[in-house]
Amino acid sequence: MDTHAKLTSKGQITIPKQIRDALGLSAGDDLLFRLEDSSATISKSADFISLAGSVPVPAAKRGTSWDDVLRRTRQARHGASR
DSSP states (O other): OOOOOOOOTTSOOOOOHHHHHHHTOOTTOOEEEEEETTEEEEEEOOOGGGGTTOSOOOGGGTTOOHHHHHHHHHHHHHHHTO
16 A cells, blocks of 8 residues: 655654554554665554563463573573573
């Protein structure tokens, strides 16, 4: 789908309605702009909070602090490099 928008003197654009609808955008959404060569793409940023609970955690590992997870990961990587 191709569509056009004009850039204002303040560097702003209005995202065309068909694009907002296709991306499911609404006021306050966070957007990601990616520049590749002489083109830019726009996408809706992932809502990571909505993913909470989507990955099963073994009962034995539930409640582990993030510091402990990082420490264990670093130890595993250090041990694997030998």
